[in-house]
Amino acid sequence: MKIAVVGTGYVGLVTGTCFAEVGIDVTCIDIDQKKIDNLHKGILPIYEPGLEEMVSRNVAANRLHFSTNIGEAIKDCDVAFIAVGTPPGEDGSADLKYVLAVARSIGENMTNYTVIVTKSTVPVGTAAKVRKEIEAALDKRGESIDFDVASNPEFLKEGAAIDDFLKPDRIVIGVASERAEEMMSRLYKPFLLNGHPIIFMDIPSAEMTKYAANSMLATKISFMNDIANLCEIMGADVNMVRKGIGSDARIGTKFIYPGIGYGGSCFPKDVKALIKTAAENGYEMQVLQAVEGVNEAQKEVLFSKVKKHFGGNLKGKKMAVWGLSFKPKTDDMREAPSLVIIEKLLAEGCTVSAYDPVAMPEAKHSLGDSITYAKDQFDALIDADALLVVTEWPEFRSPSFEVVGRLLKQKVIFDGRNIYDPIEMKEAGFAYHCIGIRTAH
Ligand code: NAD
Numbered sequence: 001m002k003i004a005v006v007g008t009g010y011v012g013l014v015t016g017t018c019f020a021e022v023g024i025d026v027t028c029i030d031i032d033q034k035k036i037d038n039l040h041k042g043i044l045p046i047y048e049p050g051l052e053e054m055v056s057r058n059v060a061a062n063r064l065h066f067s068t069n070i071g072e073a074i075k076d077c078d079v080a081f082i083a084v085g086t087p088p089g090e091d092g093s094a095d096l097k098y099v100l101a102v103a104r105s106i107g108e109n110m111t112n113y114t115v116i117v118t119k120s121t122v123p124v125g126t127a128a129k130v131r132k133e134i135e136a137a138l139d140k141r142g143e144s145i146d147f148d149v150a151s152n153p154e155f156l157k158e159g160a161a162i163d164d165f166l167k168p169d170r171i172v173i174g175v176a177s178e179r180a181e182e183m184m185s186r187l188y189k190p191f192l193l194n195g196h197p198i199i200f201m202d203i204p205s206a207e208m209t210k211y212a213a214n215s216m217l218a219t220k221i222s223f224m225n226d227i228a229n230l231c232e233i234m235g236a237d238v239n240m241v242r243k244g245i246g247s248d249a250r251i252g253t254k255f256i257y258p259g260i261g262y263g264g265s266c267f268p269k270d271v272k273a274l275i276k277t278a279a280e281n282g283y284e285m286q287v288l289q290a291v292e293g294v295n296e297a298q299k300e301v302l303f304s305k306v307k308k309h310f311g312g313n314l315k316g317k318k319m320a321v322w323g324l325s326f327k328p329k330t331d332d333m334r335e336a337p338s339l340v341i342i343e344k345l346l347a348e349g350c351t352v353s354a355y356d357p358v359a360m361p362e363a364k365h366s367l368g369d370s371i372t373y374a375k376d377q378f379d380a381l382i383d384a385d386a387l388l389v390v391t392e393w394p395e396f397r398s399p400s401f402e403v404v405g406r407l408l409k410q411k412v413i414f415d416g417r418n419i420y421d422p423i424e425m426k427e428a429g430f431a432y433h434c435i436g437i438r439t440a441h
Contacts, residue, residue, distance in 0.1 A: 001025065001187060004073040005081045006102045008035055008066070010046055010161065010265070010332065011119060011154050012083030017051065018165040020058035022190035027065045027073035039066040047331040047358045050162045070102075071109040079187055080106055081152070082130070083119040085265075092272035093280070094123050103130040107137025110145055115180045117150045121214075121270055123277050124207045127151050127174070148180035151203045153210030158264070159329030166191065171198040174206025211277075214270040215288055220255040221262045222294035228258030228436025229301070238436025239418065258436045260341070260390065260416040261298035263326035265334040268295070299340040302388060302416045305433045307348070309386070309412065315349035320384035320408070322377055323391025325359035333362045337416070338390045346370055355380040357393055378407060386412035392419050401428045 001024050005016035008030035016028040030036050035045045042059075044052055058064035067073055074080055084098040099120055106116055116134060118127055127149045138145060151174035156164040171188055175181045181200055188198055201209075228238040238258050246253035262268065271288050278285045307314060326336035333339070336359075342352055352371040356363065360373045374380035377396065381387060381404060389396055397419050405411045405428065413425065415434040422439050425432035432439050 001078045002076060003027075003079045003081065003187070004029060004070070004077045005083055005119075006030075006070060006073075006106075007082065007084035007098075007120070008032075008039065008045065009083070009085065010048065010158055011156065012081070013044070013046065013055070014048060014051065014156060014161045014165055015081060015083055015119060015154065017054050017058060017064060018162065019187070020061075020064035021054060021166070023063065024187070025063055026058075027067055029067055029070050029073050031068065033068055036066045036068050048161050049159065049329055054162065070105045074106055074109045074114070075111050077110070077112075077114050079115045079117060079183060080110075081117045081119045082106075083154075086120045086122055086269075086273075088269040088272050091276060093276040094121070094126075094269070094273040096122065096126060096129065099126065100129060100133050103133035104137050107134035108141065110134075110138075110147065113146045113148075113179075115148045115150050115183045117152045117184075118207075119152055119154050121153060121210050121266065121273075122151075122207060123211070123273060124204045126207060127203045148175070148177050148183075149203070150175045150180050150184060151206040152184070153206060153213075155210075155213065158332055159327060167194065168196050170196065172206050172209050173198060173200050174203035175200060176203055211270050211274045214267055215274050215291070217255055218262055218267040218271050218295070219287060219291050221257075221259070221267075222291040222298070224256045224258050225261065225298045225301075225435075226294050229298075231436045232438050235438050241436075258418065259298075260302050260337045260435070261295045263299075263335040263337050264332060268292075268335045299337045300344070301435065302390070302414055303341050303344040305414055306345070306386065306388065309414075309431065309433065314345065317349075317385040318351045318353065318383060318409070319345050320374075320380040320387045321352055321354040321371075322356075322380065322387060322389045322396045323393055324354055324356035324363045325391050328391055328393045331359040331362045333359055333366060336391075338363075339366060341388065341390060341416075342367060342371060353380045353382075353384060356391065357395060359391075378403060381407035383407075383409050385410050386414060388414045388416065389419060390416050392417040401425075401430070405429065 004027050005012045006029045008028045016026045020026040082099055082102045086094040089095040131149045173184050231238040242256050245251050271292055275285045275288050324338045345352055353374050354371050355374040355377045411429055412431045418434045
């Protein structure tokens, strides 16, 4: 089989590389010449554990190619994936201009029956728009080439993307013809060998499944943050409550960790887009509106604790920040809670010294020179008035607290991810603040 993957970001590059890994001939296409030039040199546009070796292995085997030329890539192709961004428009709806531009180029260049698959997260009805765009382009060429559209939302998690793709919990595919279903079954067969299920459904249901999944996960996070805030007011320990409810199989242990709010390129925009889709169709998503509201407020919780601890005056204080990416094991800074926290600290007259194992180059695009980027996690602490743990990278979990205490000017930790034990922190002489547990100082 020969496939094309258009859009070489977090989703497209992982998708293309994983298909090449199982022996398929893949061309990854991007509009960004620099990205493609770098990929030819073995330089990846993103950080994703294990991806670099996998890319170089498949390039060496001549199964994985990179190009900016969609015309060449789409020729004689069996399946073309659209994996470009769908950022939120000004009104919160998913902006489809990149998806539809790709659909047009596909229509302008296809030479044979192809299944055109939206892998980007797109609202219900987008596949129909993709079909129209392709038909219009074919009409313009005076050609009538048979094709199908399909929806194959992606559920990979940044930081664990390769495993998620190679060993998926499930593969969801929306199709409208047997021919497309047969083609997609053949393409995904290598991933199903160990019992990973493929779920075929109609296209609108597949499109909706992605939004419903992300909205459910965002709901779990906001729900737990709401409970955490109440625990703190009432003197309950949210860690205990989490364990207590998570042991109920109907609730489960995953995604019920309190923190400083969800971020990243998916949850915020997908929750917004679903609220918007509903509103456009005369329905109000009341739960999701609350999920969003709680999340916005939660991003400020850690900052409020800092301000309260220092008696309302942060002018001239130096804050050490551990972690910038929206979650560990990725360099993705989109909608990262760190940005909100740092912006607030700077506005209060603090200086900030931050360290992140991989996201500092990406963070510089939005934070520039407004903060100092430390050499390592301990360098960030020197002479700081407090440490804020913002992203729970594994290397932050068990530092030498003796060294941390020595380097900090004041032994104060604000833990936005609850990775330390309040009792141990107290015994080590730290003023320790976390989420959802009332700590005595
Ligand atoms: P990204 O921004 O990392 O990558 C998008 C790529 O598309 C960029 O490299 C851009 O240059 C390229 N592009 C834009 N227009 C193009 C065009 N006309 N032709 C060729 N290339 C073009 O985005 P991403 O994070 O990979 O997300 C892609 C889609 O997948 C989004 O809809 C997102 O919601 C969805 N998704 C993302 C994740 C994730 O974890 N990042 C997970 C599941 C689904």
